[in-house]
Amino acid sequence: MTYSDKLISYYKTIANDCVLGVSLDCVIFGFHDTRLKVLLLRWKDTNEWCLPGGFIYKTESVDDAAGRVLYERTGLNKLFLQQFHLFGEANRYDREDTWQRQKMPMPFSGSWPDRTISMGYYALVDYTKVTPTADFLSDACGWFDVGELPSLLYDHCRIIHVALQTLRLQLNWQPIGLNLMPEKFTIPELQRLYEAVLGRPLDSRNFHKKITGLSILTRLDERRTGRAHKSPYLYQFDLSNYQRALVNGNLIFV
Amino acid sequence: MTYSDKLISYYKTIANDCVLGVSLDCVIFGFHDTRLKVLLLRWKDTNEWCLPGGFIYKTESVDDAAGRVLYERTGLNKLFLQQFHLFGEANRYDREDTWQRQKMPMPFSGSWPDRTISMGYYALVDYTKVTPTADFLSDACGWFDVGELPSLLYDHCRIIHVALQTLRLQLNWQPIGLNLMPEKFTIPELQRLYEAVLGRPLDSRNFHKKITGLSILTRLDERRTGRAHKSPYLYQFDLSNYQRALVNGNLIFV
DNA sequence: CTTTCTTTATGTTAATCGTACACATAGAGA
DNA sequence: TCTCTATGTGTACGATTAACATAAAGAAAG
Numbered sequence: 001m002t003y004s005d006k007l008i009s010y011y012k013t014i015a016n017d018c019v020l021g022v023s024l025d026c027v028i029f030g031f032h033d034t035r036l037k038v039l040l041l042r043w044k045d046t047n048e049w050c051l052p053g054g055f056i057y058k059t060e061s062v063d064d065a066a067g068r069v070l071y072e073r074t075g076l077n078k079l080f081l082q083q084f085h086l087f088g089e090a091n092r093y094d095r096e097d098t099w100q101r102q103k104m105p106m107p108f109s110g111s112w113p114d115r116t117i118s119m120g121y122y123a124l125v126d127y128t129k130v131t132p133t134a135d136f137l138s139d140a141c142g143w144f145d146v147g148e149l150p151s152l153l154y155d156h157c158r159i160i161h162v163a164l165q166t167l168r169l170q171l172n173w174q175p176i177g178l179n180l181m182p183e184k185f186t187i188p189e190l191q192r193l194y195e196a197v198l199g200r201p202l203d204s205r206n207f208h209k210k211i212t213g214l215s216i217l218t219r220l221d222e223r224r225t226g227r228a229h230k231s232p233y234l235y236q237f238d239l240s241n242y243q244r245a246l247v248n249g250n251l252i253f254v
Numbered sequence: 255m256t257y258s259d260k261l262i263s264y265y266k267t268i269a270n271d272c273v274l275g276v277s278l279d280c281v282i283f284g285f286h287d288t289r290l291k292v293l294l295l296r297w298k299d300t301n302e303w304c305l306p307g308g309f310i311y312k313t314e315s316v317d318d319a320a321g322r323v324l325y326e327r328t329g330l331n332k333l334f335l336q337q338f339h340l341f342g343e344a345n346r347y348d349r350e351d352t353w354q355r356q357k358m359p360m361p362f363s364g365s366w367p368d369r370t371i372s373m374g375y376y377a378l379v380d381y382t383k384v385t386p387t388a389d390f391l392s393d394a395c396g397w398f399d400v401g402e403l404p405s406l407l408y409d410h411c412r413i414i415h416v417a418l419q420t421l422r423l424q425l426n427w428q429p430i431g432l433n434l435m436p437e438k439f440t441i442p443e444l445q446r447l448y449e450a451v452l453g454r455p456l457d458s459r460n461f462h463k464k465i466t467g468l469s470i471l472t473r474l475d476e477r478r479t480g481r482a483h484k485s486p487y488l489y490q491f492d493l494s495n496y497q498r499a500l501v502n503g504n505l506i507f508v
Numbered sequence: 509c510t511t512t513c514t515t516t517a518t519g520t521t522a523a524t525c526g527t528a529c530a531c532a533t534a535g536a537g538a
Numbered sequence: 539t540c541t542c543t544a545t546g547t548g549t550a551c552g553a554t555t556a557a558c559a560t561a562a563a564g565a566a567a568g
Contacts, residue, residue, distance in 0.1 A: 487546085
């Protein structure tokens with residue numbers, strides 16, 4: 001059985017078990033080395049990358065399907081995961097061109113609906129806890145700097161762009177970091193995250209005042225030592241206050 | 255041909271021409287007599303109401319489909335219309351119960367997919383310019399106070415609730431009113447809109463200061479006369495500044 | 509051991525914003 | 539002409555923000 005045959009049989013299974021005409025794409029954000037990262041998959045036997053995505057089983061809620069995709073690609077569960085946009089244009093991307101870049105076998109074209117609308121989700125995950133895992137259609141899975149994306153299939157470049165825009169807006173009235181930072185972190189490290197998402201530097205003195213004023217952080221008795229200069233305190237998120245801030249939408253606007 | 259036959263044939267046409275398994279529901283907000291209103295349809299020959307909704311033609315974008323539904327029900331075009339949530343639970347509502355309340359003919363059940371996910375849109379329209387128009391499935395179309403909704407089919411009660419929540423959030427960083435108010439209006443009238451959406455009274459003196467400070471309003475030389483007491487000035491929205499405020503997301507937070 | 513250098517932690521100040529409240533004004537009705 | 543009340547404008551005060559200053563910590567260099 002050739003790869004081409006496998007592919008067609010795979011899509012036939014999907015067509016049988018899943019809701020037809022609707023897919024979902026997950027923009028999975030991580031944070032590492034002062035940079036905001038996105039998790040991407042490389043389409044098998046090509047140099048083309050795409051977002052982790054999938055289809056919705058007939059008895060499964062769309063949100064659950066997104067959680068499943070996230071789990072399958074990262075090994076993580078129960079994370080911050082949110083709908084952000086439905087991509088529903090009739091011609092979201094150049095189909096011929098995309099199939100060619102994917103090296104899609106041509107008998108394929110008959111066995112698939114003419115268009116697919118896609119629900120976009122974005123997730124915030126702890127980079128250090130993720131085990132990037134490729135799927136049936138891909139031969140690599142890895143992180144990319146949001147500023148240095150590779151060649152992307154479909155309309156995934158736009159999807160990432162819209163996700164980032166949404167994330168930036170969200171920053172104005174909800175805290176982030178709970179799922180992006182490791183369990184213990186310093187305030188300057190958290191500031192790097194905010195700077196990476198907003199794409200501009202922040203005043204460290206005002207940031208410190210602001211973020212501690214939200215009472216979503218608990219200062220530990222430990223410090224991060226070993227580096228030159230004054231050792232910063234380590235912090236943890238105060239889960240209950242963090243949740244309250246998420247729901248109430250305290251203005252942050254760093 | 256009985257109504258029952260017509261209904262089945264109607265849904266067969268839909269199944270043929272439209273994307274299967276995906277629908278859309280529009281929460282159309284209007285404003286009248288100090289109250290926020292929602293446009294609802296009454297299901298033919300029942301006392302059950304529902305949101306205007308529809309399906310997506312195979313060659314039509316989802317956003318365009320929402321615009322079409324809005325136009326068909328209100329006669330209005332090119333309005334503020336926005337996605338707000340995908341309702342994708344596998345069992346969004348009690349199907350048996352709903353069909354019974356709809357007096358749905360039972361041969362129907364075989365000719366329709368097991369589940370439908372629905373994209374929620376909300377629109378802001380000028381109450382005075384709307385001609386509520388019933389569709390094939392309904393025998394009445396009218397406005398309801400968001401606080402006094404009738405018996406609703408499907409999960410439309412929840413959909414309205416989520417739409418209202420989204421609208422309230424949006425109020426914190428975007429102006430509203432351009433499509434909800436008539437062309438000329440007074441500041442106290444605009445204040446009534448904000449109060450209706452937020453569900454709480456505002457201080458008229460501070461509201462006046464705040465709203466004029468955004469420079470999205472142009473004061474006309476006319477006043478609204480005929481009523482008792484001091485005649486208030488009439489205002490218009492300054493379109494270019496209004497658009498800028500929409501895009502930039504100036505904090506408003508009344 | 510002392511000095512230097514740099515990052516972290518905390519503090520200060522002036523400007524701005526939000527909230528609460530006071531008051532003069534206009535216009536219809538008594 | 540007086541009254542009543544919604545409207546338009548203004549003021550005062552506390553809270554918040556943005557910009558800038560300084561002290562403390564800790565490793566490296568002399």
